[in-house]
Amino acid sequence: MTALKILTPDEIVQSYKGEFKNNILDARVEKYVNGLKKNEFFHIWIRIERSAYKDVVKHLFTFEKYPHFAVSSGYDLGDTVELVHHFSLYCGAKSRDISVSFTVSLPKNDLTIDTITDLIPGALISEQEKQEMLGIKVIGIPKDDRVFISEDFPECTYPWRRDETGPDKMVRNLHDEVKE
Amino acid sequence: MKFTMLPRTFAQMFKKPFTNKFPAKYAPASVTGFLKAVGEGKAKMIPPVETPPNFRGKIQYDKESCIGCKLCIKVCPTGAIEFKPEDKKIKIYLARCCFCSQCNDICPKDSLSMSNEFLLADTDKYSKDLIVE
Amino acid sequence: MSKGKTKTSYQIPIGPIHPALKEPVQFNFEIEGEKIVDVDIKLGQVHRSIEWAATKRNPVQVLYLAERICGICSYCHPMAFTLATERVAKIEVPERAQYLRIIHQELERICSHVLWAGVAAHEIGFDTVLFLTWQIRETALDLTEYLCGNRITKGITMIGGVRRDITSDMLPYINEKLNLIKGSWEKLRKIFLEDKTFQLRSQGCGVLTKEDALKLCAVGPLARASGVKKDVRIDQPYFSFGDFDIEYMTPDIVTGEVNGDVYDRIIVRLLEVKQSVELIGESIDRMPEGEIVSEPKLVKLLNQLKKIEGEGIGRMEAPRGEVFHYVKYMNAESPYSWKVRAPTYSNVLPWIPMFMGEQIADIPIVAASTDPCMSCTNRVGIVKNGRQSYMTSEQLHHLSVKKTKELMK
Numbered sequence: 001m002t003a004l005k006i007l008t009p010d011e012i013v014q015s016y017k018g019e020f021k022n023n024i025l026d027a028r029v030e031k032y033v034n035g036l037k038k039n040e041f042f043h044i045w046i047r048i049e050r051s052a053y054k055d056v057v058k059h060l061f062t063f064e065k066y067p068h069f070a071v072s073s074g075y076d077l078g079d080t081v082e083l084v085h086h087f088s089l090y091c092g093a094k095s096r097d098i099s100v101s102f103t104v105s106l107p108k109n110d111l112t113i114d115t116i117t118d119l120i121p122g123a124l125i126s127e128q129e130k131q132e133m134l135g136i137k138v139i140g141i142p143k144d145d146r147v148f149i150s151e152d153f154p155e156c157t158y159p160w161r162r163d164e165t166g167p168d169k170m171v172r173n174l175h176d177e178v179k180e
Numbered sequence: 181m182k183f184t185m186l187p188r189t190f191a192q193m194f195k196k197p198f199t200n201k202f203p204a205k206y207a208p209a210s211v212t213g214f215l216k217a218v219g220e221g222k223a224k225m226i227p228p229v230e231t232p233p234n235f236r237g238k239i240q241y242d243k244e245s246c247i248g249c250k251l252c253i254k255v256c257p258t259g260a261i262e263f264k265p266e267d268k269k270i271k272i273y274l275a276r277c278c279f280c281s282q283c284n285d286i287c288p289k290d291s292l293s294m295s296n297e298f299l300l301a302d303t304d305k306y307s308k309d310l311i312v313e
Numbered sequence: 314m315s316k317g318k319t320k321t322s323y324q325i326p327i328g329p330i331h332p333a334l335k336e337p338v339q340f341n342f343e344i345e346g347e348k349i350v351d352v353d354i355k356l357g358q359v360h361r362s363i364e365w366a367a368t369k370r371n372p373v374q375v376l377y378l379a380e381r382i383c384g385i386c387s388y389c390h391p392m393a394f395t396l397a398t399e400r401v402a403k404i405e406v407p408e409r410a411q412y413l414r415i416i417h418q419e420l421e422r423i424c425s426h427v428l429w430a431g432v433a434a435h436e437i438g439f440d441t442v443l444f445l446t447w448q449i450r451e452t453a454l455d456l457t458e459y460l461c462g463n464r465i466t467k468g469i470t471m472i473g474g475v476r477r478d479i480t481s482d483m484l485p486y487i488n489e490k491l492n493l494i495k496g497s498w499e500k501l502r503k504i505f506l507e508d509k510t511f512q513l514r515s516q517g518c519g520v521l522t523k524e525d526a527l528k529l530c531a532v533g534p535l536a537r538a539s540g541v542k543k544d545v546r547i548d549q550p551y552f553s554f555g556d557f558d559i560e561y562m563t564p565d566i567v568t569g570e571v572n573g574d575v576y577d578r579i580i581v582r583l584l585e586v587k588q589s590v591e592l593i594g595e596s597i598d599r600m601p602e603g604e605i606v607s608e609p610k611l612v613k614l615l616n617q618l619k620k621i622e623g624e625g626i627g628r629m630e631a632p633r634g635e636v637f638h639y640v641k642y643m644n645a646e647s648p649y650s651w652k653v654r655a656p657t658y659s660n661v662l663p664w665i666p667m668f669m670g671e672q673i674a675d676i677p678i679v680a681a682s683t684d685p686c687m688s689c690t691n692r693v694g695i696v697k698n699g700r701q702s703y704m705t706s707e708q709l710h711h712l713s714v715k716k717t718k719e720l721m722k
């Protein structure tokens with residue numbers, strides 16, 4: 001689709017390691033083989049320092065003009081909130097598409113991350129969702145309101161958290177209540 | 181201008197409707213009244229479209245062969261199955277069942293099976309038609 | 314949203330629940346005269362905390378939870394979850410199961426696209442076509458019921474394979490139904506591609522440029538109708554899609570050009586129905602013999618899944634585009650974290666450029682053209698000069714039909 005050369009997953013990882021050095025904490029490439037013809041495709045997982053996040057995403061643009069942003073996921077590990085940002089490169093190049101996921105760890109006492117909506121406008125909803133579900137703050141987000149959670153949902157309760165701000169106190173099991 | 185749909189519309193006018201008019205040709209004023217009349221033999225019901233083989237309908241439970249291993253409870257996605265500790269048997273609330281037949285697959289004694297009965301609508305979730313034990 | 318951009322503009326909120334939108338989503342349109350000048354979108358009217366609920370269940374139970382994310386994509390979601398789980402657990406799926414998975418996926422695509430074609434026809438007031446599409450869909454649903462045991466919730470997915478096989482005695486029935494679909498498809502193609510009404514009503518309407526589609530990360534038929542070659546089946550050939558020579562379906566195959574309008578979306582979906590029917594036929598022919606599931610003993614499977622650790626993603630091409638599931642396991646009965654991204658999630662932002670400059674009468678067809686997931690009620694409120702009046706769906710639908718009639722004059 002674009003005139004840029006299609007790199008192999010190892011070349012992409014190397015490019016990241018060369019460019020960001022210590023900011024790349026861990027990188028692994030997973031290979032999957034499918035079908036009778038043994039087609040291969042790859043998933044890349046890279047763990048990065050939070051401070052480098054925006055530049056890491058910017059670096060994706062050196063591989064392709066429009067990297068595809070899928071979604072960000074996230075979970076609570078107790079001391080930190082981990083965000084996993086999923087991208088993919090080279091769609092349109094038959095069976096050469098590579099999924100790239102960047103994991104960023106945010107300490108609980110400073111839950112902030114930079115926005116990437118200026119690079120990829122399609123990331124807006126996902127960033128809004130991370131704010132309301134995990135209670136993080138996305139710095140520079142162009143639209144700072146709730147998308148999925150209704151306005152009357154209590155403040156400071158974040159459905160994906162596993163600490164005291166989690167949703168467990170709101171759970172009711174109607175089936176058991178009716179039976180009793 | 182071309183109206184490609186016109187010929188088909190005309191053809192359709194002379195064809196039999198595709199719809200199966202279940203339970204009666206004209207919707208009865210009261211379905212319960214109608215069913216009562218059918219039961220007494222006063223009215224005739226148009227049967228529903230037949231279900232294919234291996235359809236997943238109402239669960240059937242063979243109490244005798246059940247050994248109370250609770251595996252079905254472990255795998256049931258909706259929590260529809262309850263264990264009765266007194267006689268080590270189970271009780272299934274069909275109102276919660278999603279007819280996935282996962283309990284059938286895991287049961288080591290094949291005590292559970294799916295029938296082709298699907299007319300299970302009821303106003304009471306805990307009516308005796310909707311509890312299998 | 315700012316109230317009233319200029320003196321002459323007024324706002325129309327549509328939704329949260331409205332038949333034309335299919336999914337409970339709320340739009341606030343800023344209207345000037347008849348033209349839409351701005352739009353604000355609010356989602357989440359039916360947030361059911363499914364991702365959270367999954368962390369209380371074991372992976373087999375999650376399959377059925379995932380099935381209930383969407384009634385139309387009741388196969389893609391559990392399957393994407395399964396793909397992610399299999400990658401964490403390093404489960405090898407037997408070849409035969411890979412082919413069976415293709416068959417079920419393409420069957421779902423037929424149901425979904427045909428359903429959409431009917432709704433699109435209905436939105437512009439062409440109800441006779443709606444019934445024709447329903448005839449095809451009914452055939453496809455009968456086939457689904459025959460293969461899976463139920464019409465909508467298929468319950469066919471199992472971690473490591475599928476739950477039901479296709480045996481040789483089932484083939485005549487399958488072929489009969491496939492031929493029926495093929496025949497009706499030909500009729501449908503004629504109507505959609507040759508009838509003037511459709512062209513007048515959908516050409517140049519709700520345009521999404523290729524650039525916007527790429528920037529806003531649109532997926533599925535919506536992106537392909539704008540000329541973006543994105544199709545996970547080809548990009549990352551999961552299952553056995555790599556064994557088939559399939560093409561990206563873009564509208565230029567038929568018309569020679571890409572406009573990114575509603576008409577192009579119709580073409581893409583029609584082409585894909587045909588592609589799916591062919592794929593099902595080919596898969597049945599080429600399916601190797603063998604097991605259909607890697608671990609038939611559920612208890613053993615559950616014990617194995619209890620001990621896995623790691624993270625994985627499952628990407629699939631659902632009827633509406635890429636579904637994306639992320640799942641993390643940490644040595645426990647239930648997944649530690651699960652993220653579901655349905656295709657509509659990515660196709661919401663592209664709505665904004667599509668609505669700009671359109672008329673009120675175009676709202677239903679433009680909104681419907683992305684094929685969002687569905688739910689229904691009955692009214693639209695118009696706030697004009699601070700006074701509120703209601704517009705029922707019938708009125709809005711009527712507006713749309715009226716425009717069609719005017720065009721036909």
Ligand code: SF4
Nearest residue numbers: 256277278280281283
């Ligand atoms: S069919 Fe499924 S939902 Fe119903 S009781 Fe069995 S496991 Fe539970």
Ligand code: SF4
Nearest residue numbers: 246247249250252287
């Ligand atoms: S799995 Fe079968 S044998 Fe075990 S408790 Fe359930 S019905 Fe009884």
